[in-house]
Amino acid sequence: MRIPLLRVGSVLALLLLAACRIESAAPSGGVAMAQAATPSGEVWVYTSMYRHVLDAMEPLLKERLPGIQVHWYQAGSEKVASRLEAERAAGAVRADLLMTSDPFLYERLARDGAFLRYASVNALRVPRSLMDLDARYAAVRLSTMVLVHRVGAGTAPRSFAALTDGSWTGKVAIGDPLTSGTAFTWAVFLRAQHGDAYFAGLRARGAVVAGGNAAVLQKVESGEADAGVLLLENALAAKAKGSPIEVVWPEDGAVVIPGPVAVFASTRNPVAAKALVDVLLSPEGQRIIVETGDMNAVDPRLDGPRGGPGVEGLLGRARAWTPVLLEQGLLHGGDIKEAFSRAFAR
Incomplete structure (x- = not known):
């Protein structure tokens, strides 16, 4: 993600210098405001975070924020976006807070002035590529698109590019970028590297468009497909339950999808909303995301899910977010979806 330069008070500036995060500073009234009042009242969070992760987070929230009643509207990122747009x-x-896994939505809303600027102290260690340097939003979790392969179904594909080389004709399942937000982000990255020809190549090789991640997993597990493009968190959870799949880190780079959090400018309770952001980005909140959600934390002090690489190691295995990619998804999302539809309508 792309992020501009922030301003900050002298105390936080010194902290940033010590952490070598000079660009990541809080605007006037940010951290100080959250510390100046005792948070209380109600906070509504619109989120695509898994329900079992939210449930695991509840005891921590009650301990750290006893005066706040947190309400969750939980649904897929696309449904959350639709509800939000209707309300806007x-x-x-x-x-009061938005916490989904659609980085393009955050950038659009940020440009519309929909978010308050707030830089949590707990975000100081977050890699700069995962936060908005204008402090309008910051990643709180990381999902990752990887390859999965059914054990015993021949040799696994080694890259996303390999899915179009002819070796996997009729044996691959992918998500639908028209209905799945994570599949759309993956499509943005692959189109940026290979152009519309990549979609045409998938179609020519008989790739099955399965809908969402759960559908991709089902097709690989059932033998309808031998390999698929899937979220790492779904693959790890399935393997823990005995699923006959293996995770393959694509040699041409996994696609990391930041799940940011942001405070709406229209919030009726900014003190409580910012306090909730602090807890979500705290080491304890981040650990719940890793251990319960099988997602990567944005805190580099924590390992990844199931003993995997932490955020810095993960980013080393992934394609980099760039301003160009952000603009592609934000301004040309309709063209990308149309190119995918055109390829698979043949």
């Missing part, structure tokens, strides 16, 4: 059109946004 009506001029009545109920949410």
Whole structure:
């Protein structure tokens, strides 16, 4: 993600210098405001975070924020975005916080002035590529698109590019970028590298468009497909339950999808909303995301899920987010979806 330069008070500036994060500073009234008042009242969070992760987070929230009642509207990123857009059109946004896995939505809303600027102290260690340097949003979790392969089904594909080389004709399942936000982000990255020809190549090799990640997993497990493009968190959870799949880190780079958190400018309770952001980005909150959600934390002090690489190691295995990629998904998302539809309609 792309991020501009922030301003900060002298105390936080010294902290940033010590952490070599000069670009990541809080605007006036950010951290100080959260510390100046005792958070209380209600906070509404619109999120695509898994329900079992939210449930695991509840005891920590009650301990750290006893005066706050947190309400969750939990649904897929696309449904959350649809509800949010309807409320914005009506001029009545109920949410205080947004926490989904659609980085393009965050950038669009940020440019519309929908978010407060707030840099949590707990975000100081977050890699700069995962936060907005204007402090309008910051990643709180990382999902990763990788390859999966059914054990015993021949040799596994080694890269996303290999899915179009003819070796996997009729044996690959992928998500649908038209309905799945994570599949769309993956499509943005692959189109940026290979152009529309990549979609045409998938179609020519008989790739099965399965819908969402759960559908991709089902097709690989059932033998309808031998390999698939899947979220790492789904693959790890399935393997822990005995699924006959293996995770393959693509040699041409995994696709990391930041799941940011942001405070709406329209919030009726900014002190409580910012306090909730602090807890989500705390080491304890981040550990719950890793251990319960099988997702990577953004805190580099923590290992990845199931003993995998932490955030810095993960980013070393992934394709880099760039301003160009962000602009592609933000401004040309319709063209990308149309190119995918055109390829698979033949």
